[in-house]
Amino acid sequence: MKTILVDLDGVLNEYDGQYVKDFIPPLRKDARDFLQLLSQSFKVVIFSTREEFLIRDWVESNNLTQYISSITNVKTPAFVQIDDRCINFNGNYAEAIENIKNFKPFWAKSN
Numbered sequence: 001m002k003t004i005l006v007d008l009d010g011v012l013n014e015y016d017g018q019y020v021k022d023f024i025p026p027l028r029k030d031a032r033d034f035l036q037l038l039s040q041s042f043k044v045v046i047f048s049t050r051e052e053f054l055i056r057d058w059v060e061s062n063n064l065t066q067y068i069s070s071i072t073n074v075k076t077p078a079f080v081q082i083d084d085r086c087i088n089f090n091g092n093y094a095e096a097i098e099n100i101k102n103f104k105p106f107w108a109k110s111n
């Protein structure tokens, strides 16, 4: 089974840019269904800079344990990464620079 790295803040939870070290925001609407679907075809790895024990507690308290293969802060080999702070590099550095200049995470679009 291929691996998918899934970011936590802003992808699986309601992160809005206000980082609190010891608090992981609530599960996003439809995130459980998303993880359930992914886990049918992929090893789902949560990829986050947060403390692993905090993420583990959050995963358990949201009843997501059965969908998550592991938690890491290491970039492990994966088919794709899902992240709210990511630019898809298409081989063109000039486009990458433009995309960086114009980048906003989806949750900041209305700000």
Ligand SMILES: [Mg+2]
Pocket: 007, 008, 009, 010, 011, 083, 084, 085
């Ligand atoms: Mg994020």
